[in-house]
Amino acid sequence: MNGTMKHRRLRGTNAVAKLAALCGGLALAGAAFAHVFPQKQEPGAGATVASPAQVRVIFDGPLEAAFSSLTVTDASGKQVNTQKAAVDEHQPALIAVPLPPLAAGHYTVHWVAVASDGHRTHGDYAFNVK
Structure with missing residues (x-):
């Protein structure tokens, strides 16, 4: 060669x-620069539980607190949480919203997650209160 x-x-x-x-x-x-998605929900999707004190959603990456949200609505579409959801400052992949006592029925959790790079994802899931 x-x-x-x-x-x-x-x-x-x-x-x-x-x-x-x-x-x-x-x-x-x-x-x-990936989007963030839920990894764990409390109460879980499709679960039937006693009235929960809060809803918690853990994502697969940190959230931008100012732009991420979590709301809970009843079967008629009325929002039942009276307080704003907050991202945990010590665990930035966790967002939670406190709930008042809920009557038996069907509830839907609506979430908006904005990752630290600005990418936005959203979705919802339902649970039941016995």
């Missing part, structure tokens, strides 16, 4: 290595 062929082969290998590093970096950047 002459010097020119060897140089071309090394240059080609170097280009492949650079491309692999770039793809890996983009994958990590995508993970860093």
